[in-house]
Amino acid sequence: MDNWWGDYEVAEDQTLRWQLGPKTLWITRGDSEWRVAGTEGPDRLASRLIIAEPAEEPAGDDDNIDVRRFASRSGNRSLRLEPALPDLPVVVRTNKPFVVPAMEETTLFLSAPLWLRVYLDGREVEQVDAPIARPSDTWFGPDTMTGELCYALRTSARLHLENLPRRPHRAISAVRIQNNAPSALPIEKLKVPVPHLSLFVSDEGHLWTEALTLEREDDSGGTKVRLDDRPRQIVATERIARPRKEMSRGFLLDAFGKLFVKKGRNYNE
């Protein structure tokens, strides 16, 4: 798969177009400004990929296209695109209720949505940091008063890597769950702290996060989170994005949750 991230040159008054799954991105180098336009198609799981194709600039009066303008007098024509992980944790559901018995371990694979960062004029700070496909918001917590806002993954976690579809705008994460507690661990949904993870690229051009281990020691309290320095399932990788947040030592996470109620059969009235 071709990599869509990296450095590009745009000539004056030229527009380049990228198609990253559902997202279409146009970047135009104007006389003394950059214009970055983007729009998102309805299918969040689309996997089309077009990289830096010369195109016409989209008409400015289309409400579905979000246009941002950045002043630039330097005459610099370079820009860089980078993938990034979401700014909030993601919550993934298991296909059916899934139980990890006591003293057992398992690995689940999931694909996290990516954000797109645009650096103009060779600057160190990104000018655009936006989701490629905006995921749905969701709430992760024991009730509606305490908890944390997260993004919901529409796809479920898989036990086998080969069942996970590869898409250019998503990154694969392997989560090892160790249940060291004396009781079984039922998992209906799982929170993955993606803002603390970094991105790696595999030989085949797929994006991965480092391997993550969630250790459950006992029935009470949080889960211990351990990060490897790189993904475990692939070889020869290069780190291309740093985490948004640094993980402190002894980071504890409330990672396992139960659904409030089954969808559509809701009794919280």
Place this chain on the structure above:
Amino acid sequence: MSEVLSNLGVSDFLTSGRMLGLGRAVLILVVGILVARLASRTAERGLRRRVSAQEAMLVRRLSYYVMLMLVVTSALHQLGFKFGVLLGAAGVLSVAIGFASQTSASNLISGVFLIAERSFVVGDLLDVNGRLGFVISIDLLSVKLRTFDNLMMRVPNEEMIKNTVLNLTRFPIRRLDLQVGVAYKEDTERVRKILFDVAERNPICLDEPSPLFIYKGYGDSALELQFSVWAKRENFLMLRNTMQEEIKRTFDEHGVEIPFPHRTLYTGSVTEPFPVRMVNDGA
């Protein structure tokens, strides 16, 4: 000149200790107020990280007024006031003052309870007697709110204690209850599916807690349904607009009828029949 001054008793006054006392009193007052202001602000700044904004504000005000009282008392003392006499008079006056300041005292005590109870803090959005406003400050006598149309609303603390006050921003997520009416001919299972699809497509509508569908009953002209969706509280208004717009659009697309009240007119035997016009369509 000196004769005139001596006749007026000014020179006596100037040379007496009273002038000195007045000077001291003014000095105490000026320096005291400055120190009180500075000390109370420093106390507020120091506490801001550890306690909430309104508690820090309360500490500043209380410490300022206590220091101000001490300053005024010592200034009066310099002027020769005897506090024993004043306190005696205060005993007699307290009954009268008590009656006169009943409302203020009640508000003051309510204010202390409001702050201790912590049901809302500065910046929260409250619904007080059907009026919405953001809390600007919680003072000893009243709570000041800024309404959506940018008016300042002052609500006496006593009223806040006595009445039900809704805090709309206490919890991070909120539920929006949409009342949807569909025609009797519609298949409710299909309508339910359309509504869930609309919710799923809207990224600001929370995936979990999942939307709630309630069959409310048989209305006069429509099947009454309630569809409740959740959102982050900051997105509440956007959710309200986007959901209603999208539901209407999707219902139109799928041909689901949103009825309005129907009236069937019965003319009865005593009224004239309805006029009927024949239209020739040219066929």
